[in-house]
Amino acid sequence: MPSQAKPECTCGDTTAAAGGKRRIIFPCAGQANTGQLTNLAAIQLTEEGYGNIACVALLATGSEGLVANALKADEVVILDGCPMLCAKKIAEAQDIPVDQHIVVTGLGLEKGSSRDYTDDDIETVVSAVWEGEGRI
C-alpha cells in the first residue's frame, strides 16, 4: 500500500518557503523593566519561530551587514519599551522601513524602577506581536 505523505509542521521555520515570512526583530533592550521585557519577548518570539532577534545596538553603529539583513527581511518588527521609541528611531536612522511596531507601555504595562516581571508580562508582548497589533 503506498504511504501517504504526512503533513509538515512549520514550527521553527521562519522562511518564506514555508508560507511564512522572514522577519527580523529588534528589541530596544533598554535598562528599564519595559526595555528588558522587549528583549525577553523577542527571545521567546525567536524560539516560537516568529522571526529572528537582532541587536539594535549593533544596528545603531550602522553595521553594513545587519542593515543589509534588515533590508532583505520580509518584515521588520520593532519592540520599544516606552514612548522614547529608541529602537524605532535607530531603525529610521538607518533608513530601514518598519512593518510592525509595538510599544510595551502601550499594552498596559507600566515603566517603573523595579525590574520584576511575570511570565504574563512577556506573554502580553509576545501575543501582541503574533496578533499583529503593531502592524503599520
Add this chain to the structure above:
Amino acid sequence: MIMVKIEVFGTGCMKCKRLMKNVEKAVKELGIDAEIVKVDDIVEIMDRGVMLTPALAVDGEMKISGRVADVKELKEILGG
C-alpha cells in the same frame, strides 16, 4: 445570524496555538457567531489534504496553510 464554522488544523505546536488564539480574538472583535473547531488528529488533518500546519478552513474551504495569520488578516477573511 448564520454561524460560521472555523477549523484550525494543527497537532498542538506553538504556532497552532497562536493561530487559535488569533482566531478567537478576531471572532470576538468581529462579534460574529462562529463555531471554532480545533482539528488535532493527524489522520483527519491528512484526510483534509493539509500538508503544512497550522492551517485554517472557513466553512470547509481552506484559507491558510503553513503560517499564523494575524488578527487583521483573519478579520478580513472572516468579515469578507
